[in-house]
Amino acid sequence: VTGFPVVLKALGRVHKSDGGGVMLGLRDADEARAAYARLRADLAPPAVSVEQHADTDGGVEVIVGCVRDPRFGPVLMVGLGGVLTEVLTDTVLALAPVTPERARELLLSLRGAAVLDGVRGRTPVDLDALAGLVARVSAVAAAHPEIVELELNPVLAGPSAAVALDARVVLDGQPSTSRR
The missing domain is CATH 3.30.470.20 (ATP-grasp fold, B domain)
Incomplete structure (x- = not known):
């Protein structure tokens, strides 16, 4: 990942967006760390991916x-x-x-x-x-x-x-x- 915003995804889930498995538009390292802690605490996924946030406007x-x-x-x-x-x-x-x-x-x-x-x-x-x-x-x-x-x-x-x-x-x- 080359910069922000980023997306965190709880891996190991069929429908990541259901139940809070995707955290969108994280603007800095503090937001990303907090989102990671929430994902780990709430869902305990086997892994979490960090990806560049895609611009979905117009798509x-x-x-x-x-x-x-x-x-x-x-x-x-x-x-x-x-x-x-x-x-x-x-x-x-x-x-x-x-x-x-x-x-x-x-x-x-x-x-x-x-x-x-x-x-x-x-x-x-x-x-x-x-x-x-x-x-x-x-x-x-x-x-x-x-x-x-x-x-x-x-x-x-x-x-x-x-x-x-x-x-x-x-x-x-x-x-x-x-x-x-």
């Missing part, structure tokens, strides 16, 4: 993931919502790997795809960057049979980039609640 939260199906192999899922995925229920599935062009089609097939193009005066997201990220995730899952689950959530799609703000990978032989 759209997206979920990107793959699960390995025993019959079909890696199945890609993309959707709107990030941390609100379960509320919005706007996801699509495809067999992995996909090309960036196919990833773009999947993204544009979402019911709420208009938010990616900018609505109500918001700047459109860089759809090429987002589609490229989706395609790369699908390629990694397809190339590595030891990956049982791979999830980037949320991915922040902005006007000039798409950046994963959190990730989870489950390898063959690990329980699906394992976190990284």
Whole structure:
């Protein structure tokens, strides 16, 4: 981390933002130390990450993931919502790997795809960057049979980039609640 603000995340939790597992916008070392002490006392996580705080203004939260199906192999899922995925229920599935062009089609097939193009005066997201990220995730899952689950959530799609703000990978032989 090269400076402030920072984010602290309690690792080992499936939904970090639920139950106080994420401390956002910590402006200096004193705030970071106090947040760390609260996380350790309240949640006792196995580890805490310290990350640069991403500017989320103007971005759209997206979920990107793959699960390995025993019959079909890696199945890609993309959707709107990030941390609100379960509320919005706007996801699509495809067999992995996909090309960036196919990833773009999947993204544009979402019911709420208009938010990616900018609505109500918001700047459109860089759809090429987002589609490229989706395609790369699908390629990694397809190339590595030891990956049982791979999830980037949320991915922040902005006007000039798409950046994963959190990730989870489950390898063959690990329980699906394992976190990284």
